[in-house]
Amino acid sequence: MTKKPMSRRSLLGMIGTVAGASAMYNAMTELGFAQESSYAGPPKLGKAKPGASVLVLGSGLAGMVAAIEMRDAGYKVQVLEYQNRAGGRNWSLYGGDTYTELGGATQHVGFDPGHYLNPGPWRIPYHHAGILHYVKRLKVQMEPFVQVNYNAYVHSTFVNNGKPRRYREVQADFHGHVAELLAKSTKQSALDTAVSKQDQEILLTALKAWGALDKNYEYKKGRETSMRRGFVKDYGGGLDSLPVFSEPVGLSETLNSYLWRAINWSHEFEYQTPLFQPKGGMGMIGKAFGAELGSLIQYNAKVTDIRQDKTGVTVTYVDAAKGGAARTARADWCVCTIPASILSQIPMNVGGRMKAAINQIPYGGSVKSGLQFKRRFWEQDDGIYGGISFTNQPNALIGYPMFDYFSDGKGVLQASQASGPGGILMSAKSPEERIKDLLDYGENIHPGNYKKEFENGVSVAWHRVPWTLGCSGQWTEAGRERHYDNLCALDGRIVLAGEHASRLPTWQEGSVVSATDAILRLHAKAMTA
């Protein structure tokens, strides 16, 4: 018997081995040891069979995770990529870049050096341990993504005569009225059956502190409420130091504004602070992966056919840049990360179940746009340093740059993240028309500056992106119930991976954990084949 006490981690491992995963998770809960992420570290593949090879289709995050890990395990790896760069939807647009969408419109990005738009993902939550593992491994520099800016705007064309409110006002008024109403119910004995008298006392204390209620448990204009929703004039120094309190918005107006919807977002697991972004743009991660894989990636390779037989997988592709005769690549195994929206159009000899699964995934659209302005008026005039303003207009939000705070010079705003009907509306228009509309929307939030300071812009409508035809797989519940396992199951020598083959769709983490799970299963099969 060893004298060393068993670590919590070893204990859990033992419980998992002996009693199964369910018992382990129960034990974890008991021990207050939540692993949170489903990512348990990079896959421990062990050593590949000598000479074993794998073809990876697509150099997005899923493909590159598969490629790195299988290369490290000893597989001969070749990656075929349709574009001329690595990263896929992990992508930043910089000045000098050119982008041509379906429909033929070509945009030349005119941003000054140091500025960018992330047309795809733009934030990474702290608990997305999979992608953060590779961030650390590839030494990508990270900085905080400001999800919550209490000074940003919440705007509705139907509310406050179309003038935006500050996020802190919306949150404070919602909290305050909820606290006042519940305090009132408590004092009127409406909770007497549900809550003990002693707990009611604590509840009242908590509501007063949390809701900024006054001594009568009311949410009213005064020091306490201004310390939440902000002042007309804050406390000052010397003899010009008395404050001017702000006037809370009443209960009915608060409820009917529906602006309270904006404050819930930041409470959701995926949007809880801290979140991070790579310095220099999200695309820095894809670039770092690409540099790590080097010549293992063959760019401009447009896959036209995927065919497996008893001994391997043959993939036919053409040069997407130069054309010419079709070529083939062959390996023992294939990890296919091509988005289902594209893959459904490529001949591939897999079973009917996987085919049905591929064919039924709906892909969501989103329109992301970046506008460059001569001056950082949002900082200088509005006091908004990073973060997000929300609006009921089709553009949905304005994201402020989250680096080089307080600097002079120019800045690029993320001027839209339009999905749903707003996204469809915007996708139907030309990039020029979208940008014209965005200036109108922005002018309602930053009047006097948005049009005046505008310089140039770029707009990416994901339904028009040639290599995805949408931004991400947006499963229905029924579709997932029926098809998800069939999508993910190995079919002979082929396994699919990507955010669409995960239960974290849209998120980069979904791609990483999907690839991790897929190659563990593929490797296990390869070792016994």
Add this chain to the structure above:
Amino acid sequence: MTKKPMSRRSLLGMIGTVAGASAMYNAMTELGFAQESSYAGPPKLGKAKPGASVLVLGSGLAGMVAAIEMRDAGYKVQVLEYQNRAGGRNWSLYGGDTYTELGGATQHVGFDPGHYLNPGPWRIPYHHAGILHYVKRLKVQMEPFVQVNYNAYVHSTFVNNGKPRRYREVQADFHGHVAELLAKSTKQSALDTAVSKQDQEILLTALKAWGALDKNYEYKKGRETSMRRGFVKDYGGGLDSLPVFSEPVGLSETLNSYLWRAINWSHEFEYQTPLFQPKGGMGMIGKAFGAELGSLIQYNAKVTDIRQDKTGVTVTYVDAAKGGAARTARADWCVCTIPASILSQIPMNVGGRMKAAINQIPYGGSVKSGLQFKRRFWEQDDGIYGGISFTNQPNALIGYPMFDYFSDGKGVLQASQASGPGGILMSAKSPEERIKDLLDYGENIHPGNYKKEFENGVSVAWHRVPWTLGCSGQWTEAGRERHYDNLCALDGRIVLAGEHASRLPTWQEGSVVSATDAILRLHAKAMTA
């Protein structure tokens, strides 16, 4: 008549001039134009009288704001500073620094390069427009201060068998139970007199979304609540992708834990995100001010007497480093920013009212400590990237480094911010004893790592700091009512400034707006004298 429409700012200026400040602030409120900060930009002093001079006592932020602005206006400026550096409480401790506290204990800071402790202020809210003006003017690089980390711990020795909970669990459970109780009250018609039926419908919708309630308006284990409080295992990818939900803590335990107190802090105006810190330590601001003022600051000048007469002010000082004979400096005017805790011990011929005001300001204590660890276990083992954990132990909190995220190597935690009884307890001990205690406190929050990975530390007890004897002026309401105006009013040729002469005590912004207000009044007097 001009054709150009009047800008909102000009209109407000006109209202202010014609109808007074109160009318202006009413108009601002009407126009939805809150200036928020009391800072209206740097003081427009105009030109000093030829040859006019001013002595500034203290090179903290208040003194250096006064010095820069009066120098720019044409005054001959001399600053006398007790220490051998500029900044005052704007201060960072780096490896190689030495600090001797009252009582004689000397600490040699052993941090590795790139690490620091801010013994004084460590964050700047977005609306502290005064200090942010100088940050921009002096080109100090800023980065976000992570106030809210949903993955940080909230810890009480009385709760959960002394094991910490995550911030997100505490917030989610508090929100959830409040929402469920209010939904219950609403459905039981307890609000029928206060809220219209139509508004009740919206309220129920809002509570469900905000509180993560299920279809029966209950806060129960499931997808929705785990999407707030976190999972035992999150959704994943491929075939190992089903989640394990976490179990909410019940209403009574939630209330009686008092952990909900930790979530209110971030809603307060001064703690709302985004907040900022200078890259490299808060002391970078003081350094930048010091560099800007150069030889105008005389260091190691310990003021022993302040005497005004009909034509000027004479200040006697000794060399705090070398000793020797007393020397004097003389100027027409004096801005004195010496903390009241020290100033009350220096002879100064001002009136009884100002003296009484100086003598009655209580100074708060706080103990801040920095501990260096061999390994960033809070990131690697706990997934905590920046932010603050809270505890009921005397150390009150642990602040995690908010830069170089995901990096390898060492890190320095702010291991205490102890005020109140905890601060007094810690101040009474030697630095070594404090650090020993801190390792015990930290071990309860990061078991297995805190003691094992510890390398070295430094602890600053503000009641023992020789040049302030406390961290900041903590006025009582009665004291402020009776003495505040007397403290701030000009006394002959002398005006006081500093956080203690503001209604934003403790904050650096208080120093800036205090100095701004003080020199506007001093200059006005100097111009008519």
